[in-house]
Amino acid sequence: MTTEGTQSTRADAIPAEEAILGRDRGEVEDPIHRVSYSFRHEGSDLWVFTWLEDGGHLPEHYHPSLDEHWETLDGAARVRLDGTWRDLAPADGPIFVGRGVRHELKNDSGRPARMRTQVTPAGRLEEFLTESARAAREGLYNAYNMPTGLRGATWIAEFALRFQDETVMTSPPPALQRLVLPLLARFARRS
Numbered sequence: 001m002t003t004e005g006t007q008s009t010r011a012d013a014i015p016a017e018e019a020i021l022g023r024d025r026g027e028v029e030d031p032i033h034r035v036s037y038s039f040r041h042e043g044s045d046l047w048v049f050t051w052l053e054d055g056g057h058l059p060e061h062y063h064p065s066l067d068e069h070w071e072t073l074d075g076a077a078r079v080r081l082d083g084t085w086r087d088l089a090p091a092d093g094p095i096f097v098g099r100g101v102r103h104e105l106k107n108d109s110g111r112p113a114r115m116r117t118q119v120t121p122a123g124r125l126e127e128f129l130t131e132s133a134r135a136a137r138e139g140l141y142n143a144y145n146m147p148t149g150l151r152g153a154t155w156i157a158e159f160a161l162r163f164q165d166e167t168v169m170t171s172p173p174p175a176l177q178r179l180v181l182p183l184l185a186r187f188a189r190r191s
Contacts, residue, residue: 075113
């Protein structure tokens with residue numbers, strides 16, 4: 001039994017958007033892509049708050065089962081949707097990135113950009129971004145998403161297969177990934 005003043009609710013544990021955006025950077029750092037993230041769950045959706053450093057880049061990928069609404073809150077970024085680049089500034093408001101649409105982001109504005117993304121449904125995107133950032137900090141892959149050694153290759157294979165229903169990187173090409181990744185994953189399990 002709790003008394004008034006000590007009762008905690010899930011809403012109390014969720015950081016307010018204002019508190020998240022008041023930070024200089026996110027809680028999850030990815031030094032390879034020069035980006036950091038914070039996360040907030042709201043119902044079945046996930047809000048991803050992104051700090052994209054000048055020179056930061058999120059490589060081309062797509063989500064087979066997730067929809068996203070990207071929005072720049074401060075600064076400017078460039079987004080490529082199905083091969084076409086466009087600027088994304090706060091005045092543009094949110095842009096919709098549907099399931100299966102190839103997209104990437106980069107910041108070449110000369111200053112950091114703060115962004116937010118509504119992900120529907122939340123899926124496991126927070127886990128994907130957190131684990132890929134950890135692997136970046138450990139040096140398991142490079143800016144082209146290529147492994148830096150055998151340990152990185154086996155990690156990428158297992159990681160890409162585990163998340164293939166939600167996030168697919170387009171480099172190396174998905175057709176090549178479908179051939180090579182299962183073999184690497186099988187090798188990793190035997191090692």
